[in-house]
Amino acid sequence: YKIELCTNVGMTSNCQTFDQTSSQTGWSGQNTQTNTAYTSGTQASYTLQSGLTPSMTYYWRSYAIDPGGTAIWSATQGTPRSFTTSAIPAAPTDLQTESLTNPSSVTDITPEFSAIHNDSNGDAAIYYEIEVNTASDFSGTSMWDSGQQSMTSTANGVRSPEISYAGTPLTLNGSTYYWRIRFWDTFGLAGEWSSANSFTLNVPPEIPTLNYPITGSTNVSFTPTLQTTGTDADSDYLRYKIELCTNVGMTSNCQTFDQTSSQTGWSGQNTQTNTAYTSGTQASYTLQSELTPNTTYYWRSYGIDPAGSNSWSSTQATPNSFTTRTSPMPASACLLQKNITNDQILISWTDNATNENGYEVQRSVNGGAWTTLQTGMAVNSTSLLDTSVSPDNTYQYRIAPYFTGPLYSDWCIASQLDLGIGNFKMEGLNLGGLHLN
Numbered sequence: 278y279k280i281e282l283c284t285n286v287g288m289t290s291n292c293q294t295f296d297q298t299s300s301q302t303g304w305s306g307q308n309t310q311t312n313t314a315y316t317s318g319t320q321a322s323y324t325l326q327s328g329l330t331p332s333m334t335y336y337w338r339s340y341a342i343d344p345g346g347t348a349i350w351s352a353t354q355g356t357p358r359s360f361t362t363s364a365i366p367a368a369p370t371d372l373q374t375e376s377l378t379n380p381s382s383v384t385d386i387t388p389e390f391s392a393i394h395n396d397s398n399g400d401a402a403i404y405y406e407i408e409v410n411t412a413s414d415f416s417g418t419s420m421w422d423s424g425q426q427s428m429t430s431t432a433n434g435v436r437s438p439e440i441s442y443a444g445t446p447l448t449l450n451g452s453t454y455y456w457r458i459r460f461w462d463t464f465g466l467a468g469e470w471s472s473a474n475s476f477t478l479n480v481p482p483e484i485p486t487l488n489y490p491i492t493g494s495t496n497v498s499f500t501p502t503l504q505t506t507g508t509d510a511d512s513d514y515l516r517y518k519i520e521l522c523t524n525v526g527m528t529s530n531c532q533t534f535d536q537t538s539s540q541t542g543w544s545g546q547n548t549q550t551n552t553a554y555t556s557g558t559q560a561s562y563t564l565q566s567e568l569t570p571n572t573t574y575y576w577r578s579y580g581i582d583p584a585g586s587n588s589w590s591s592t593q594a595t596p597n598s599f600t601t602r603t604s605p606m607p608a609s610a611c612l613l614q615k616n617i618t619n620d621q622i623l624i625s626w627t628d629n630a631t632n633e634n635g636y637e638v639q640r641s642v643n644g645g646a647w648t649t650l651q652t653g654m655a656v657n658s659t660s661l662l663d664t665s666v667s668p669d670n671t672y673q674y675r676i677a678p679y680f681t682g683p684l685y686s687d688w689c690i691a692s693q694l695d696l697g698i699g700n701f702k703m704e705g706l707n708l709g710g711l712h713l714n
Contacts, residue, residue: 278297278304278323278340278341279294279297279298279341279342279350280294280323280337280338280340281337281339281340281353282294282295282335282336283336283337283357284334285336286356286357288336295323297313297314297321298342302326303323304321304322305322305323330362331364331365331466332362332363333361334359334360334361335359335360335362337359337360338357339354340353363398363400363462363464364396364466365466365467365468365469366395366467366469367395367397367468367469368395368469368470368471368472369392369437369458369460369471370393370471371392371393371436372391372392372457372471372474373390373391373392374388374474374476375389376389379475379476380476380477381477381511382478382513382585383477383478383479384449386447387442388441388442388476389440389441390440390458391436391437391438391439392437392458392471393434393435393436394432394434394435396433398433398462399433400464401430401433402430403427403428403430403462403463405423405426405428405437405440405458405459405460405461406422406423406425406458406467407422407423407456407457407458408421408422408423408457409421409444409454409455411455412455413455415455415457420447420454422444423440423444428440430463437460440458448478449479449586450478450481451477451478451480451510452477452478453475453476453477454475454478455473455474456473456474457472458470479513479582480509480510480511480586481582481585481586481588481591482507482508482515482581482590483507483508483509483590484507484590485506485578485580485592485593486505486507487577487578487597488504488505489502489504490503491599492597492599494599494600495599496600496601496602497599497600497602498602498681499568499570499602499680499684500563500567500568501563501564501568502561502562502564503521503561503562504559504561505517505560505578506557506558506559506560507554507557507578508557512555512556513582513583513584514548514553514554514556514583514584515553515555515556515558515581516536516552516581517536517560517562517580517581518536519534519579520532520534520576520596521533521534521575521576522574522575524575525596525598527575527577527596534562534564536552536553536562537583540552541565542564543562544561545558545559545561546560568601569601570601570602570604571600571601571602571603572601573598574598574600575598576596576597576598577592577596577597578593579591602632602680603632604684604686605630605631605632605633605678605680605685606629606631606678607629607677607678607688607689608627608630608676608677608678608689609626609689610626610627611624611625611627611675612624612626612691620666620668621663621666622666623661623662623663624660624662624674624691625659625660626659626660630678630686632680633656633678633680633686634656634680634681635652635653635654635658635678635679635681636656636658636676636677637649637652637653637676637677637683638651638652638654638661638674638675640673641673641674644671644673650663650674673690674690674691675690676691677689
């Protein structure tokens with residue numbers, strides 16, 4: 278046989294001829310002459326060896342020859358037959374990344390893509406190709422070109438399955454990428470590319486600012502409140518972690534206060550049912566145990582955005598430092614005096630402290646436990662009158678300045694008696710004690 282194929286009914290345009298007497302390639306079903314010919318009445322088949330143009334009408338006709346007979350080509354059809362090839366799939370539409378259109382703050386570094394398949398012939402899609410690039414015109418860095426990949430058959434007008442990114446590893450750094458997709462139909466026709474869509478990756482929080490104590494601060498409380506403020510480019514809410522050490526290398530005697538583990542000590546939270554901070558809100562952490570007096574501490578902080586990248590931010594290159602208070606200087610010259618008014622004792626001392634928050638006086642009766650006689654006394658106090666004494670008891674007193682906490686200096690025992698004031702009888706005067714008769 279010989280088949281002629283053209284693009285016009287007059288069989289003159291873009292014609293191709295497939296002549297079995299010249300080549301057996303493409304022909305099938307031969308059943309005689311060592312399978313190079315057909316017996317009379319047997320259907321001959323020829324499969325085109327190169328693709329036709331989509332959406333094109335073709336005309337064709339055939340001839341037969343009997344090489345063992347007249348060896349003359351038969352006449353052909355008066356009017357050639359026609360057929361129209363399938364149209365290529367149209368550009369996919371409604372592109373989605375992570376089920377969103379052009380999303381920002383994407384936290385998945387292997388995001389999923391999908392699109393609607395469109396085919397004017399109603400053919401299903403069975404292959405896809407996705408390109409991801411740094412430029413919207415795909416002239417930048419190619420992050421991924423999947424090439425032609427098989428997929429679950431997707432009917433016309435239906436969304437494709439989710440297709441996971443499998444290109445160059447992405448980083449959560451706020452970068453924007455562009456992607457497009459095309460489908461192949463069941464006839465193997467490659468469709469048009471979609472328009473470009475984009476997705477932007479989430480950004481981890483910025484390095485927080487260390488607000489308080491100001492670096493280099495001295496005379497800092499033993500239970501300071503550390504304050505830090507972070508921001509997030511995606512406006513995600515934040516939680517914090519603070520590290521506190523006794524060396525600038527952040528390796529000695531370190532403590533970590535992690536808000537993702539415990540809210541204890543944290544204050545000022547204003548979102549997520551008061552368990553987190555909005556971007557730009559200052560976070561405060563108050564130490565729950567006292568630091569060592571006259572010690573330099575170093576501290577730094579991190580922020581995390583659990584609803585975003587869920588990655589800890591970087592921290593300060595150099596931690597801030599502060600030095601705690603020195604212990605107050607203890608009182609001296611602590612004296613007991615019998616007041617002119619009976620049954621009262623005046624306790625006096627010399628105030629040597631310059632950085633105390635107040636004074637406390639404690640008393641022991643008849644050698645018993647020390648109990649507080651007076652606390653919250655004013656800074657620079659130097660005396661206290663005990664008006665709650667009674668005869669036939671022995672009283673001892675001790676005095677100390679303190680820092681709020683409290684943290685006391687060494688106690689000063691009132692171990693001397695001034696005999697020049699008052700007129701009373703002493704019996705059993707012990708060190709630091711006064712027995713009233």
